């Protein structure tokens with residue numbers, strides 16, 4: 608009788624200990640990794656990524672696409688392809704109210720407010736997050752090639 612109750616007590620203790628452990632081995636279900644997508648940056652932060660190239664084709668400097676629609680929370684990866692250095696600058700008077708403060712936080716290494724750094728490296732990239740960005744139209748340009756018509760528009764929905 609005594610032995611039985613001791614065993615029963617032990618079982619309860621063990622059960623209690625086991626109950627404290629929360630399942631931490633949920634990493635066994637590996638997240639899907641796109642194996643063959645070198646250009647697609649992992650979507651850290653949850654938003655989708657959009658790729659925009661910066662090129663010189665013939666005598667035309669351009670962002671491609673130069674007109675794109677994204678969702679708030681998405682990000683854009685600008686790729687320096689040809690004709691650089693290029694950069695990404697936003698016109699302070701051609702973005703929605705409140706957007707400047709968001710972009711100033713979300714644009715790394717600004718040369719001046721809303722002015723991204725010059726990308727001199729071939730295949731260099733510059734990522735602008737639109738996390739917390741107000742909806743509306745954002746007009747942007749490449750500082751070195753503005754006079755040559757290198758600009759574009761982002762619509763955040």
Ligand SMILES: [Cu+2]
Pocket residue numbers: 661668690691692693694749750751752757
């Ligand atoms: Cu440019």
